[in-house]
Amino acid sequence: MxxxxxxxxxxxxxxxxxxxxxxxxxxxxxxxxxxxxxxxxxxxxxxxxxxxxxxxxxxxxxxxxxxxxxxxxxxxxxxxxxxxxxxxxxxxxxxxxCTDEVATHGLALLLDCVRKIAEYDRATAAGEWAWEDGRPVHRFPDTTLGLVSFGPIARRLRERVRGFDLDVIAYDPYVDPEEMAAADVEGVSFEELLARADHVSLHAPLTDETEGLIDADALGAMRDHAIVVNTARGGLIDEAALTDALADGAIGAAGLDVSRREPPADDSPLRALDNCILTPHAGWYSxxxxxxxxxxxxxxxxxxxxxxxxxxxxxxxxxxx
CATH class of the missing domain: 3.40.50.720 (NAD(P)-binding Rossmann-like Domain)
Incomplete structure (x- = not known):
């Protein structure tokens, strides 16, 4: 037996x-x-x-x-x-x-960050009733979504956002640019993705090559309103650098379903930031x-x-x- x-x-x-x-x-x-x-x-x-x-x-x-x-x-x-x-x-x-679930969860985090849903909810629960609590909120259409890695989940997310009129670019040195073009995605370098994207969604595996990929330099190269969404692995992000970027307004917001330590420490500064949405590695679940x-x-x-x-x-x- x-x-x-x-x-x-x-x-x-x-x-x-x-x-x-x-x-x-x-x-x-x-x-x-x-x-x-x-x-x-x-x-x-x-x-x-x-x-x-x-x-x-x-x-x-x-x-x-x-x-x-x-x-x-x-x-x-x-x-x-x-x-x-x-x-x-x-x-x-x-x-x-869980390809569908993670792609949907990533889109939900992105939309939450764009429309400040969590911030409005917290303010309303605390007794406020003011549209100003979410300022600034920008239009979603005609912005650029940057996908870091173009595997099955990133491809499904690309399909999910077709109705939002986004430009979609992707960085993945292991995928032929013609394959991306067939999905109406422009293949770009990592540096170009950081410079152009209004929203950066991470889908890469955690390897020696990708560990800490989103560090202080990468965050500094992003637009000051950029949104970072991570449904892949927490180790892709330097969390200290992300905390500083969010607190200083160097980027706009982050939606994280994963973290380096799970769960994050009780005193993790990411827990206290209004412009950081955390979910408990639940993107896979249905x-x-x-x-x-x-x-x-x-x-x-x-x-x-x-x-x-x-x-x-x-x-x-x-x-x-």
Whole structure:
């Protein structure tokens, strides 16, 4: 009988695994670090993890029974894929379960920032009733949306904004400009995107190349009314620099669904800024997306334990940035 260890995260539903793996033993444990994983998973054939569970090379060296690490989500930067391959361990993800949800959430954050919805709500709840509380508010049509990376979620967001009469530009050195042009998107350099965009939406994976991409220099190159939306990874932004830019009026606003530390510290200055909207890494969520996530993870694990190639296997030989 195979043993499946699941990281203790509310988005994971062990019952979905149990339905797909009736002969397996399913256990759920908190897995905050390598030591916890190794101690809990000595006999596990499968490990199901969320984004906050690091799976470094040492895990594979110490768990010879492990056959699969199933990442319950899109990104897999927390898993050492090359080390897994060296130990014949398959790594899988769930690449498209929340494409619609995250694109919609990103648009919602952008519109909230544009129309100052959260600011109006807070002022009204405090007893105010004044349109002036949101000043300045600018028209949305005929502005420029800049997409940092042009993967599936950015492409879906591009579709979402077609009715708003925006100019859309994108920076992604790994996508052919002709492919962008086919989607009515102009491919530009990162520097040009920062200079031209009224709204900057981040969709890049977190890598050595993109860590801290939005730093003080990048923020300083943006327009003073620019809005930054991040539904990707918190590490893309230098949060100290963003705090200063928001507080000083160097940019207009930010809508963040992710942060470097999740949740942010209670004393994080971003919590106190009226022009910063924070949501709790909820962009992925819908009832349907959660169901699809768990069903796909279960299929991936079942395939691997049956000796088959899972449908969402991560190829360690590809350049994942």
């Amino acid at each position: 195979s043993e499946v260890l699941v990281s203790d995260d509310p988005m994971l539903d062990p019952s979905a695994l149990a339905d797909a793996l009736p002969d397996a033993t399913i256990r759920t444990e908190p897995l905050p670090d390598e030591h916890a994983i190794v101690e809990a998973a000595r006999d596990a054939a499968a490990l199901v993890v969320d984004v906050n569970t690091p799976v470094p090379a040492g895990v594979f060296e110490q768990l010879p029974a492990l056959q699969i690490v199933a990442r319950a989500g899109v990104g897999f930067e927390n898993v050492d894929v090359e080390a897994a391959a060296e130990h014949d361990v398959v790594v899988t993800n769930v690449p498209e379960y 009832v349907e997306a959660r169901e699809e996530l768990n069903e796909t993870v279960a299929r991936n694990v079942a395939a691997a334990l049956d000796g088959e190639t899972p449908p969402n296997r991560i190829d360690p030989d590809l350049d994942w940035l």
